[in-house]
Amino acid sequence: MDARGPKPVLYVAACALLDADGRILIARRPEGKPMAGLWEFPGGKIEPGETPEQAVVRELREELSVEPCERCLHPFAFVSHAYPDFHIVMPFFLCRTWDGFPQPNEGQELAWVRKEKLREYRMPAADLPLAAELRDRL
Numbered sequence: 556m557d558a559r560g561p562k563p564v565l566y567v568a569a570c571a572l573l574d575a576d577g578r579i580l581i582a583r584r585p586e587g588k589p590m591a592g593l594w595e596f597p598g599g600k601i602e603p604g605e606t607p608e609q610a611v612v613r614e615l616r617e618e619l620s621v622e623p624c625e626r627c628l629h630p631f632a633f634v635s636h637a638y639p640d641f642h643i644v645m646p647f648f649l650c651r652t653w654d655g656f657p658q659p660n661e662g663q664e665l666a667w668v669r670k671e672k673l674r675e676y677r678m679p680a681a682d683l684p685l686a687a688e689l690r691d692r693l
């Protein structure tokens with residue numbers, strides 16, 4: 556807490572889609588959104604009453620027209636990170652099986668990236684440990 560009071564805590568769920576060649580899908584935040592231009596993992600805020608898995612399924616459908624099954628979402632890591640204006644808690648899943656071909660429904664740029672190359676893409680601070688975990692543990 557500081558003089559401005561406690562920071563809001565934001566619960567976000569995200570997912571690494573992994574293709575058969577071991578590449579990971581990342582998306583570039585479009586102009587007009589906070590943190591525009593940074594590369595991140597597909598996902599978004601967990602709505603009230605939703606599980607993290609349900610939030611990932613909904614966001615993948617909205618953002619990418621991709622349908623994973625909930626059972627295909629494997630818990631991989633989580634983040635708890637203090638941004639200057641909010642604190643993010645982010646369960647993070649791996650998914651190797653889904654229906655559909657990812658479409659950039661929100662005008663976002665998409666990239667399939669090898670884990671070794673993730674560090675070449677500028678990411679939000681909260682994602683840096685996730686990129687390192689993917690490099691080390693996949």
Ligand SMILES: Nc1nc2c([nH]c(=O)n2[C@@H]2O[C@H](COP(=O)(O)OP(=O)(O)OP(=O)(O)O)[C@@H](O)[C@H]2O)c(=O)[nH]1
Pocket residue numbers: 565567568569588589590595596597598599600601643679680681682
């Ligand atoms: N989706 C996603 N959000 C992330 C990641 N890392 C990270 O710091 N965030 C932050 O978590 C928050 C998620 O919000 P979002 O804007 O993607 O969620 P949303 O689609 O539900 O929001 P919206 O409907 O208000 O646009 C943003 O502040 C975003 O910058 C990540 O890897 N994936």
